[in-house]
Amino acid sequence: MKKYRVAIVGLGRMASTIDQEVVDYPAITLPYSIAASCQQIEKAELVAGADILPEKLKAFGERWEVKALYEDYLEMIKQEEPDMVAICTKGEIHAEMAVKVAETGVPMMYVEKAMACSMKEADVVLEACQNNNTLFNTGVLRRFDSRYHKAKELMDAGEIGQIKSIIHFGSTNLMHGHIHSIDTIMYLLGDPVAESVWGELRPRSLEIKNNRLDKDPSAIYHIAFDNGTEAWTIPSGMWDFEIWGTGGSIRGMNNGIEWTIRKTYKINDKRAIFRESTYPEYKAYSATAACLEDLIEAYEQKRPTLGNVEVTHRATELCLAIAESHRTGKRVNLPLDNKELYVWHV
Numbered sequence: 394m395k396k397y398r399v400a401i402v403g404l405g406r407m408a409s410t411i412d413q414e415v416v417d418y419p420a421i422t423l424p425y426s427i428a429a430s431c432q433q434i435e436k437a438e439l440v441a442g443a444d445i446l447p448e449k450l451k452a453f454g455e456r457w458e459v460k461a462l463y464e465d466y467l468e469m470i471k472q473e474e475p476d477m478v479a480i481c482t483k484g485e486i487h488a489e490m491a492v493k494v495a496e497t498g499v500p501m502m503y504v505e506k507a508m509a510c511s512m513k514e515a516d517v518v519l520e521a522c523q524n525n526n527t528l529f530n531t532g533v534l535r536r537f538d539s540r541y542h543k544a545k546e547l548m549d550a551g552e553i554g555q556i557k558s559i560i561h562f563g564s565t566n567l568m569h570g571h572i573h574s575i576d577t578i579m580y581l582l583g584d585p586v587a588e589s590v591w592g593e594l595r596p597r598s599l600e601i602k603n604n605r606l607d608k609d610p611s612a613i614y615h616i617a618f619d620n621g622t623e624a625w626t627i628p629s630g631m632w633d634f635e636i637w638g639t640g641g642s643i644r645g646m647n648n649g650i651e652w653t654i655r656k657t658y659k660i661n662d663k664r665a666i667f668r669e670s671t672y673p674e675y676k677a678y679s680a681t682a683a684c685l686e687d688l689i690e691a692y693e694q695k696r697p698t699l700g701n702v703e704v705t706h707r708a709t710e711l712c713l714a715i716a717e718s719h720r721t722g723k724r725v726n727l728p729l730d731n732k733e734l735y736v737w738h739v
């Protein structure tokens with residue numbers, strides 16, 4: 394069996410140590426870090442790591458028994474010739490690194506979210522991946538989580554009728570948090586194209602000066618998609634997602650720990666209500682492992698990845714369009730004209 398060589402850039406929490414933070418938190422199915430996931434995936438072999446900090450290199454090398462350690466990630470790629478590179482550095486350098494990694498010709502790339510801080514940057518990543526045929530997934534992990542796959546399976550099977558809207562419940566920031574909520578909504582709806590978005594940043598008085606925000610603000614939004622579906626976020630709650638159809642609703646609660654389904658129930662000849670029904674069995678599986686496995690399967694099957702660069706580009710555009718709506722005080726039609734608008738994130 395072919396084992397694909399995986400190399401990681403940025404050897405911190407997501408690369409290496411995050412599993413210990415979420416032990417006993419059933420919203421996350423371990424393994425969570427890229428390194429731990431590589432150990433679970435039969436077709437993956439963790440071969441190298443790069444970080445600018447010597448102490449991170451040392452800790453990573455000892456923890457995962459990796460000997461090929463580099464300060465310079467491009468030198469690592471040159472020497473180790475990995476099949477997959479996982480970029481796990483902070484947000485402001487994701488785009489620059491993603492472009493450079495794509496240009497080396499590495500066929501598979503995992504990039505932590507969000508892919509870019511502006512659409513100008515996101516466009517360059519899109520182009521670099523398209524020009525180099527780089528298969529691409531990001532760390533928006535609900536898209537790869539078997540529990541969200543079950544919800545989508547039920548939606549696609551018509552269990553709650555025709556899908557009308559999705560509501561996300563949770564207070565979070567724009568580029569770090571809502572990239573997840575928006576990507577999850579897009580995934581559940583089958584990745585429709587968004588037509589327009591209204592957004593507001595918090596505090597409402599926040600001013601975007603010189604087309605740039607150097608912090609990642611909390612945000613709310615309403616999105617209209619081209620298939621007639623709509624999405625909202627409510628800035629409180631526990632990362633619930635409520636999907637409403639003409640024949641019922643599905644709700645993922647407490648960040649996906651519990652799920653319920655309500656279906657049409659006739660209470661008399663004239664009226665029907667939605668009544669709770671039995672939610673089918675599902676098996677939890679590591680979303681990080683599923684994300685990396687999707688890259689490998691896509692490579693072997695010559696198909697697009699589930700979180701491909703075009704889809705990720707559109708989710709990023711939605712986040713930035715929320716900031717643009719706040720900046721202009723108006724609803725924004727997509728595609729976003731203001732490509733220079735920059736929002737920093739971790």
Ligand SMILES: NC(=O)c1ccc[n+]([C@@H]2O[C@H](COP(=O)([O-])OP(=O)(O)OC[C@H]3O[C@@H](n4cnc5c(N)ncnc54)[C@H](O)[C@@H]3O)[C@@H](O)[C@H]2O)c1
Binds near residue numbers: 411464
């Ligand atoms: N998808 C998820 O569930 C999830 C969870 C946690 C973090 N994240 C994301 O992962 C990214 C990293 O977050 P983290 O908490 O792991 O950060 P971290 O600070 O723990 O690790 C980042 C590492 O990158 C290194 N680094 C910085 N510049 C570098 C360079 N030029 N070359 C090589 N290494 C470099 C740093 O020294 C550090 O060790 C962030 O974008 C964060 O949003 C995602």
